[in-house]
Amino acid sequence: MSERPSRLFDEFAARYARGEQPDALEYLERAGDQADELAGVLEVFLAAGGTPEPSEEATRLFSAWVESAVGRQRSNPLAILRKRSRLSQKSIVSSLCERFSFEPSKRRKVTHYYAELEAGLLEPRRIDKRLIDLLSEIFKINAADLLTLHNPPALAETRLMQSSPTRSKITSAEPGSPEWDDVDQLFRGAML
Amino acid sequence: MLPLHPYVSRRELLSYEAVGCREQSQVAKPAVHDHRLDREAADTRDQKLIEARDYATLLAAHWEPIKQLARTGAARRRDSLGGRSPVELADEVASRTAEHLLRELTRGRRYSVPFRVVVYKRVGWTLATIMGETFADPLPMYFEDWRGPNPFVAFEQDYDMKQLFAGLPLKVQRVLSLRHRLGLEITDIAELEDMSRNSVDQALYRGYKTLRDTYRHRPPT
Numbered sequence: 001m002s003e004r005p006s007r008l009f010d011e012f013a014a015r016y017a018r019g020e021q022p023d024a025l026e027y028l029e030r031a032g033d034q035a036d037e038l039a040g041v042l043e044v045f046l047a048a049g050g051t052p053e054p055s056e057e058a059t060r061l062f063s064a065w066v067e068s069a070v071g072r073q074r075s076n077p078l079a080i081l082r083k084r085s086r087l088s089q090k091s092i093v094s095s096l097c098e099r100f101s102f103e104p105s106k107r108r109k110v111t112h113y114y115a116e117l118e119a120g121l122l123e124p125r126r127i128d129k130r131l132i133d134l135l136s137e138i139f140k141i142n143a144a145d146l147l148t149l150h151n152p153p154a155l156a157e158t159r160l161m162q163s164s165p166t167r168s169k170i171t172s173a174e175p176g177s178p179e180w181d182d183v184d185q186l187f188r189g190a191m192l
Numbered sequence: 193m194l195p196l197h198p199y200v201s202r203r204e205l206l207s208y209e210a211v212g213c214r215e216q217s218q219v220a221k222p223a224v225h226d227h228r229l230d231r232e233a234a235d236t237r238d239q240k241l242i243e244a245r246d247y248a249t250l251l252a253a254h255w256e257p258i259k260q261l262a263r264t265g266a267a268r269r270r271d272s273l274g275g276r277s278p279v280e281l282a283d284e285v286a287s288r289t290a291e292h293l294l295r296e297l298t299r300g301r302r303y304s305v306p307f308r309v310v311v312y313k314r315v316g317w318t319l320a321t322i323m324g325e326t327f328a329d330p331l332p333m334y335f336e337d338w339r340g341p342n343p344f345v346a347f348e349q350d351y352d353m354k355q356l357f358a359g360l361p362l363k364v365q366r367v368l369s370l371r372h373r374l375g376l377e378i379t380d381i382a383e384l385e386d387m388s389r390n391s392v393d394q395a396l397y398r399g400y401k402t403l404r405d406t407y408r409h410r411p412p413t
Contacts, residue, residue: 021256024263025278039264046257046264047312051234054252062252070298125280145255148283149290 002032009041016045019052021142061141065149077146078118081139089114092138096186099134106183112168113187121167124148126188238307247297251290254311261312262286265319272323285318292318304380313384359406360399367395 008027015022024042031038054062064080075083082092093111096102102110116122124147135143173179175189234253241250262285266278273281292314303310319325357365370381378396382389 016256022260024260025267025282028264028267035267035270039268042264043261046260047308049231051238051253051257051308054249054255058252058255059249062248062255066248066251066294069294145259148259149287 002034003030005031005034005038005041008038009045012042013045016052019055057141058145060139061146065146076118076120077149078120078135078139081141082118085139087138089118095138096131096134100130100182100186102183106181109170109183112170113183116167116171117187122187126190128186128190131186235306235308242297242302242307245297247294250297250307251294254293254307255286255290257308258289258311258315259286261315262289262319265315269319269323281319281322285315285322288322289314289318304383305376309384356403357399360402364395364399364402367392368399371396 008031012022012024012027024039024046027042028035028038060081061077064077064084067080068075068077082089089111093107093114096110096114097104097107113122117127127147132143132147135141135146171184171187173181173184175184238250238253241247241253259282262282263278265285266273266282269281270278289311293311357368360368366385367381367387370376370384371378376384378389378392381387382392385392387395
């Protein structure tokens with residue numbers, strides 16, 4: 001059963017004002033056949049109101065993203081974030097293996113996958129939410145936003161192209177094949 | 193008159209009523225701290241960030257509206273997505289919008305309208321481009337502050353104008369709306385619409401002529 005647009009708008013506006021990130025799609029879904037009416041109100045509210053001060057997370061993320069596109073560092077945003085956090089790829093891989101209890105024999109595969117993730121070679125929508133949450137935790141950003149944004153930014157693609165690794169054979173198992181395992185599932189298994 | 197929320201401005205409430213949500217909510221309004229800046233303060237902040245070339249903070253501040261506007265637009269087109277999910281379309285729109293804005297800013301593009309206006313327009317254009325549509329309505333009602341003493345009068349006048357322009361070609365409608373509903377200068381319209389000043393003048397001339405011819409013997413109702 002659909003909910004009244006006025007009530008939904010109140011709820012959305014209150015959450016937005018508190019600095020939360022309410023999802024317009026979720027509210028429009030709840031509005032049912034009155035979704036267009038609510039959409040009109042939300043557009044006015046979002047477009048005409050003062051924008052919030054950006055959160056530290058958002059500023060950190062965009063700082064790396066903009067740097068990747070136009071700055072001096074020839075790196076992808078995730079690599080810039082990692083370097084700014086003074087972390088090595090090795091330490092991130094260790095965190096991943098530990099968090100997801102991967103067998104030591106799979107460490108090499110995780111290393112390859114993480115390098116491909118940093119290089120923007122993985123399909124963002126296939127990345128498991130558990131991995132997105134862990135990246136958010138490590139880098140103190142909203143990693144889902146980083147994956148929504150082009151990674152690397154199209155502006156930087158040309159200059160980063162030469163330094164990017166290509167997909168490895170070790171990370172190319174097909175879903176359902178005998179080679180497909182829990183590591184593949186984490187990096188490429190969402191929405192399958 | 194609707195009651196004022198602690199977190200929703202009078203202008204927003206008015207627009208809320210204007211689009212048809214007239215019923216008064218019975219939900220108790222929580223006393224919350226409003227994280228949004230006053231509109232004018234936010235516009236000033238944006239201008240300073242552009243001058244300081246701090247595009248990261250600027251885009252970070254506008255990322256949430258970009259995302260949610262893209263999602264709202266995608267949801268409106270739910271029936272014509274051809275198997276694509278609204279989230280997928282919205283993500284592409286948001287991403288391409290951020291890229292486009294960054295590209296413009298880094299090339300030295302400067303805007304004579306508030307950055308939030310540019311953001312709104314860019315999201316609409318990106319959606320329209322991806323969906324192969326024409327972006328008809330330049331700005332939502334009440335986008336800009338009306339300086340008139342009575343916002344209800346301003347609304348009625350604006351509504352009349354929208355009706356008046358409705359039969360004109362889309363491009364002419366856009367230019368006339370920006371000029372007369374939002375009161376933008378011709379140079380501002382040229383910049384916002386990626387047109388030359390001369391093209392704006394011509395669009396206005398064509399619009400005035402059509403309106404004159406249409407209503408010469410029949411005043412608008």
